[in-house]
Amino acid sequence: MADRVLCQELATPGTHYRRPKSGMASPNMGYANGGGSWRAAPRHTQKQQHQQQQRQTTPQQYGNSPGTGTASGGGGGRYVGKPTAEESQTVESTGAEVVAGLPATPRTTKQTRNKSEEAINDLLVRIPDIGKLFDVHSRIGNGTFSTVLLGTLRRESHLPDSLRRKFAIKHHIPTSHPDRIMKELQCMTKMGGTENVVGIHCCLRCDASAAFVMPYMAHDRFHDFYTRMDVPEIRLYMRNLLVALRHVHKFDVIHRDVKPSNFLYNRRRREFLLVDFGLAQHVNPPALGSSGSSVANNNNNNNSKRPRERDAMETVQQSAPADAGLGGAVKRMRLHEESSKMPLKPVNDIAQSELQQSAAADGSNPVQQQPVQQLQQQQQGQMDQTPSTASGSKYNTNRNASVAATNNAKCFCFANPSVCLNCLMKKEVHASRAGTPGYRPPEVLLKYPDQTTAVDVWAAGVIFLSIMSSVYPFFKAPNDFIALAEIVTIFGDQAIRKTALALERMITLSQRSRPLNLRKLCLRFRHRSVFSDAKLLKSHESVDGRCEVCRNCDQYFFNCLCEDSEYLTEPLDAYECFPASAYDLLHRLLEINPHKRITAEEALQHPFFTAAEEAEQADQDQVANGTPQTRKVRRQRYHNHKTVAATPEQLKQQVALDLQQSAINKL
Numbered sequence: 001m002a003d004r005v006l007c008q009e010l011a012t013p014g015t016h017y018r019r020p021k022s023g024m025a026s027p028n029m030g031y032a033n034g035g036g037s038w039r040a041a042p043r044h045t046q047k048q049q050h051q052q053q054q055r056q057t058t059p060q061q062y063g064n065s066p067g068t069g070t071a072s073g074g075g076g077g078r079y080v081g082k083p084t085a086e087e088s089q090t091v092e093s094t095g096a097e098v099v100a101g102l103p104a105t106p107r108t109t110k111q112t113r114n115k116s117e118e119a120i121n122d123l124l125v126r127i128p129d130i131g132k133l134f135d136v137h138s139r140i141g142n143g144t145f146s147t148v149l150l151g152t153l154r155r156e157s158h159l160p161d162s163l164r165r166k167f168a169i170k171h172h173i174p175t176s177h178p179d180r181i182m183k184e185l186q187c188m189t190k191m192g193g194t195e196n197v198v199g200i201h202c203c204l205r206c207d208a209s210a211a212f213v214m215p216y217m218a219h220d221r222f223h224d225f226y227t228r229m230d231v232p233e234i235r236l237y238m239r240n241l242l243v244a245l246r247h248v249h250k251f252d253v254i255h256r257d258v259k260p261s262n263f264l265y266n267r268r269r270r271e272f273l274l275v276d277f278g279l280a281q282h283v284n285p286p287a288l289g290s291s292g293s294s295v296a297n298n299n300n301n302n303n304s305k306r307p308r309e310r311d312a313m314e315t316v317q318q319s320a321p322a323d324a325g326l327g328g329a330v331k332r333m334r335l336h337e338e339s340s341k342m343p344l345k346p347v348n349d350i351a352q353s354e355l356q357q358s359a360a361a362d363g364s365n366p367v368q369q370q371p372v373q374q375l376q377q378q379q380q381g382q383m384d385q386t387p388s389t390a391s392g393s394k395y396n397t398n399r400n401a402s403v404a405a406t407n408n409a410k411c412f413c414f415a416n417p418s419v420c421l422n423c424l425m426k427k428e429v430h431a432s433r434a435g436t437p438g439y440r441p442p443e444v445l446l447k448y449p450d451q452t453t454a455v456d457v458w459a460a461g462v463i464f465l466s467i468m469s470s471v472y473p474f475f476k477a478p479n480d481f482i483a484l485a486e487i488v489t490i491f492g493d494q495a496i497r498k499t500a501l502a503l504e505r506m507i508t509l510s511q512r513s514r515p516l517n518l519r520k521l522c523l524r525f526r527h528r529s530v531f532s533d534a535k536l537l538k539s540h541e542s543v544d545g546r547c548e549v550c551r552n553c554d555q556y557f558f559n560c561l562c563e564d565s566e567y568l569t570e571p572l573d574a575y576e577c578f579p580a581s582a583y584d585l586l587h588r589l590l591e592i593n594p595h596k597r598i599t600a601e602e603a604l605q606h607p608f609f610t611a612a613e614e615a616e617q618a619d620q621d622q623v624a625n626g627t628p629q630t631r632k633v634r635r636q637r638y639h640n641h642k643t644v645a646a647t648p649e650q651l652k653q654q655v656a657l658d659l660q661q662s663a664i665n666k667l
């Protein structure tokens with residue numbers, strides 16, 4: 001059982017540590033393997049992995065060559081301006097540089113340029129109207145189900161570059177299901193264009209191909225800024241992300257794919273944009289109680305599927321073994337049930353709708369307390385999940401006839417090469433797992449059917465964790481079981497067990513694991529070069545060259561990350577760069593239990609944001625009143641914010657102090 005998996009880079013790469021002779025696990029050990037035992041990952045291997053990762057994420061640059069964009073449009077497609085300073089630093093999620101103006105000297109390889117041209121040609125051939133309306137310049141993003149290209153209006157081609165409006169044209173691949181495209185479109189028309197949520201200008205369709213025309217936002221690449229932001233900028237980034245989520249959640253919509261590449265950020269202009277509603281889903285309305293009555297609602301979850309990274313709806317009984325065994329190669333795409341079939345609006349209707357912010361947001365969040373889940377059981381080698389109770393679940397399927405009779409029946413699967421009859425008779429559980437690996441919350445990994453907007457809040461927490469720890473991606477597991485094990489490693493087994501119980505899921509773990517301290521984790525990662533220094537190890541080694549390793553976190557004792565560490569660890573205060581409230585917010589965003597997790601709305605009221613806002617306000621007031629002490633006050637506040645809280649108790653006290661401080665500031 002792989003319930004203790006050290007997340008990536010926990011063992012610090014780059015320094016050579018002697019293996020402890022005590023026989024304890026070494027910090028050089030990285031992932032647990034599929035069977036749950038620790039697999040040694042020597043430092044050089046980790047380094048290689050890291051380098052490989054770096055290579056994978058090395059920016060590919062796609063400039064638009066002067067010839068692009070003219071496939072069907074004659075000379076009008078040439079885009080011959082120079083990039084502005086701002087534009088030339090913009091990037092796309094796959095690492096491609098988006099040169100919004102024409103690069104004087106294309107900096108792309110031939111291969112990437114070809115890909116960009118291929119994408120342009122493909123779009124213009126499949127939807128010829130695009131070529132009549134737009135000059136398409138380059139590919140700016142490439143996802144599983146779409147390619148995003150940069151376009152400008154042909155009728156504005158006579159204007160100087162700086163005056164030509166830019167558009168992001170999202171070209172859906174023809175195999176994308178119309179319902180999925182329709183839902184994405186509906187999300188954007190209903191919610192977009194405000195509060196950092198991407199809007200849509202129009203949608204063009206020709207036969208099986210569809211393209212969205214969205215406002216283009218030049219943006220920076222997460223890779224380039226996540227380690228460079230100071231606290232005010234982190235605050236700004238997180239606030240804007242939460243503002244976007246609050247807006248989306250007001251519509252009872254779960255974005256389901258919150259990750260850095262879907263939250264665009266233009267550092268210079270301080271602009272933000274949440275994009276990609278391809279996996280968005282409506283929160284299930286409250287259960288009707290009677291068996292089988294809400295199957296259609298449940299089916300709403302199945303609205304979007306991604307065959308590669310993002311796996312959407314699968315039945316619990318099918319999903320995990322295939323994933324685990326085949327590394328994600330086998331993906332089922334059960335596209336669309338009757339509830340999601342809606343006629344597409346005529347193109348013109350959509351084109352005219354310039355992002356009305358019409359839909360009333362009542363703010364209610366019908367987070368339903370889920371009725372009892374039906375029994376289901378899996379034997380996955382590493383982990384069993386068995387719902388603890390049985391009764392009238394709304395997720396009945398055609399197998400529901402004998403449910404009452406079989407729910408409490410004994411299971412005979414164990415040690416048998418087949419699923420026992422009793423288990424075969426159990427109802428299927430439909431739980432969406434749409435989303436990007438690494439950002440899936442515990443409830444998704446536990447296959448809890450009644451997922452809410454808390455799914456997005458967890459993902460925001462993972463982004464925050466990446467920023468605070470300077471580790472991106474933070475979680476990187478090959479399948480959902482290891483993903484869950486990574487979470488267990490950090491948050492401890494108790495938290496997961498309790499949540500599983502609260503969600504009426506059962507999780508069996510082979511060993512216990514105490515939680516790590518998030519502050520220690522962040523600072524230890526952030527300053528990995530310091531804490532992994534060979535000299536530091538040397539200074540802690542005994543005369544015979546041994547150094548004790550913590551059995552729980554597998555770090556050398558002086559770097560122990562455990563919440564309740566029994567060791568005297570290296571002091572971290574000197575390296576502190578965050579206010580205590582940042583850790584508190586991180587804890588709340590990454591609350592294991594989705595029912596207890598903070599909402600985006602609440603998070604925006606957290607002292608991490610409010611204390612700073614009020615401090616700023618007080619500063620402004622003082623300036624307005626001509627008080628000469630502004631700088632001193634600011635310094636004092638900065639000092640306050642730097643105050644360190646080492647334990648959870650101190651952390652709470654610190655947050656209370658922050659609150660007090662903000663109350664004083666108000667006065």
Ligand SMILES: Nc1ncnc2c1ncn2[C@@H]1O[C@H](COP(=O)(O)OP(=O)(O)OP(=O)(O)O)[C@@H](O)[C@H]1O
Nearest residue numbers: 092093141143144145146148168215216217261276
């Ligand atoms: N409005 C926009 N302005 C600028 N760039 C954009 C815009 N929309 C999308 N992009 C770029 O295109 C990339 C892919 O867009 P999007 O996520 O919508 O496509 P996708 O096919 O769903 O991708 P993925 O499968 O990776 O999520 C984004 O990460 C971003 O870099």
